[in-house]
Amino acid sequence: MHSTGIKKLLLLGAGHAHLHVLAQLAQNRPADLDITVVSPYPYQTYSGMTPGLVAGHYSPEDCQIPLEPLIKAAGAKWIQARCSGIDAGEQRVRLSPTAKSQSAEDIPPPDLPYHLLSIDTGAVIDRERLEVEMPGASAHALIVRPIEVFASLWPKVVELAQSQPVSIAIIGAGAAGIELLFAAEQCLRQQGIHGARFSLITGGGEVAANYSAGVRKRVLRQLKRRGITVLREACVGLEKGRVKLGSGAVLSCDVPLLAIGTHAPAWLQDSGLALSEAGHVLVNAFQQSPSHPNVFAAGDVSTREDKPHPKSGVYAVRAGPPLVHNLLAQHEGLALKPHHPPVNTLNLLSCGTDHAIVSYGPLYAGGAWAWRWKDRIDRAFVAKYRVL
Ligand SMILES: Cc1cc2nc3c(=O)[nH]c(=O)nc-3n(C[C@H](O)[C@H](O)[C@H](O)COP(=O)(O)OP(=O)(O)OC[C@H]3O[C@@H](n4cnc5c(N)ncnc54)[C@H](O)[C@@H]3O)c2cc1C
The missing domain is CATH 3.50.50.60 (FAD/NAD(P)-binding domain)
Structure with a gap:
């Protein structure tokens, strides 16, 4: 050069x-x-607000940070x-x-x-690796990443649910899977769509395995309140309308939604x-x-x-x-400064848009106030990069 x-x-x-x-x-x-x-993409979709988008609380524009004004303000060029x-x-x-x-x-x-x-x-989510771990997933599952693609396909699930009783299975019981599950349930309930069944497939482990026992208990309570079935099993493959489980059982399912680790x-x-x-x-x-x-x-x-x-x-x-x-x-050519990532971070896990569980290290609490707090933080993040 x-x-x-x-x-x-x-x-x-x-x-x-x-x-x-x-x-x-x-x-x-x-x-x-x-x-x-x-x-x-010409915008960055803020993942923290995606569950609220699915729940119907936010519009797509609410969750998007337009990139062109930001790139222009920085005197930079954008290549799509x-x-x-x-x-x-x-x-x-x-x-x-x-x-x-x-x-x-x-x-x-x-x-x-x-x-x-x-x-x-x-x-x-690497489609080739996914196919090895879960044959059929690429063709039959609605995959949460890229978030932009997922967000654009979610309205089709709502349309389907309006025309027939649907069974929705969330594969992956980490924060993203749990939040999307509560959001999907809320979306259909608030639209008066009846007969939908929801399952959470954990992969064999616990629900919210990366959280403290107290947070897990609260999540399980919320799942029970909404009548959601928890299957502590691995998904080992997908076919049209069917999710194959590690035990050999088969779950009939119209919409398998994949939110596994990346x-x-x-x-x-x-x-x-x-x-x-x-x-x-x-x-x-x-x-x-x-x-x-x-x-x-x-x-x-x-x-x-x-x-x-x-x-x-x-x-x-x-x-x-x-x-x-x-x-x-x-x-x-100046000296670099080290970055010290925090040991604990504030986690706000939404259970729909009327309840969230907040945790910081071993401390946790939950309620409608925690959801309003999350909503304020998320909206402020997007607004901060929109002003330019
Ligand atoms: C539904 C959901 C909810 C979540 N909620 C939270 C939450 O509340 N709190 C939290 O801390 N974490 C949350 N996460 C996790 C969070 O999304 C990620 O940890 C976070 O987005 C990582 O940020 P990042 O900057 O690494 O990348 P990203 O935010 O993923 O941004 C990557 C960017 O790179 C672009 N890009 C991708 N591939 C290419 C390529 N090949 N070439 C050029 N550009 C590319 C993308 O379009 C995007 O603009 C959530 C995740 C999901 C799926």
């Missing part, structure tokens, strides 16, 4: 941390930095594409068009060079970057790749080599300020 004095900063994905990076660059962009953002590979040795990123890239001018360049790279593309993107595999065992971008205390100092990463796509922490939006948000500081410091 020949040098003109201008350096190319490439931001992959517009995840939680990159929203902050863009907002900060809008305040202070070095004149010798040429910034490009690669992202497949997906990253499909990185060559960290050559300092190039490979791009694939999105489904929206129809005309010639929409087709992105096949690859882009960079001097400085930051990755915040989130986690994925994977690292397969396109990182041959990047040359140091990766964690699970394939995420390994980063040090500066959110910087230990193998390639001009590469940084944050959010669910990355794993801290010194302090691995759970993958959640809260951690991705917290990484934003140190990430932008360190990107600029790396560009200017």
Whole structure:
């Protein structure tokens, strides 16, 4: 790459941390930095509000942060594409068009060079790996990621439920699965749709296994109150209208909704970057790749080599300020600052839009007030990045 004095900063994905990076660059962009953002959608859907969208409490626009104004304010360019590979040795990123890239001018360049790279593309559900774990899932399940696709398909489930009694099974009993289940139940109940049956398939373990016993008890109480069946079994495959369970039993099901744990993107595999065992971008205390100092990463796509922490939006948000500081410091040859991820985070688990369970370390409580609190926090997050 020949040098003109201008350096190319490439931001992959517009995840939680990159929203902050863009907002900060809008305040202070070095004149010798040429910034490009690669992202497949013109908006970022805020996942924390997706259950409220399913419940009918929010409109799609309520949950979306338009990216173009933010990118423009940061003096950056937007390329609508997906990253499909990185060559960290050559300092190039490979791009694939999105489904929206129809005309010639929409087709992105096949690859882009960079001097400085930051990755915040989130986690994925890898369809190939999914097919090995759960044959038939790709064809028959409604998969929660990408959230944008899931959100656009949910109204079709409501339409189906309006025309016939439906059976909905949520596969995955972590926070996302639980929240979506309560939201789906509330949506149909509030629309006066009768006869829907809901099941939660845990994968064999406990419901809300990552939470304290007190939170789990509260979740189970809410599930019972709404007449939801809990199946402590693994889903081992799907066929049209059927979910196969580990015990050999078969659950008849019109809408299997898949919210299982996520994977690292397969396109990182041959990047040359140091990766964690699970394939995420390994980063040090500066959110910087230990193998390639001009590469940084944050959010669910990355794993801290010194302090691995759970993958959640809260951690991705917290990484934003140190990430932008360190990107600029790396560009200017200044000292980087370590990021100290919190040991405990505030978790607000919604059980529909009239009840939430709040937990912080071993402490927990629940009620309608907790839902109103979550609603305020989530709306404020989206509003913060809309003002630009
Ligand atoms: C239903 C649901 C509810 C949730 N609720 C909460 C909650 O209340 N609190 C919480 O802490 N966590 C929650 N989570 C988890 C949370 O969504 C993730 O941990 C969080 O989104 C991770 O943020 P991120 O910045 O890593 O990536 P993301 O927010 O996923 O953003 C990734 C960005 O990269 C883009 N992108 C993806 N692939 C590519 C590619 N190949 N090339 C270029 N761009 C790409 C995406 O379009 C997106 O803009 C929830 C998850 C779900 C599914």
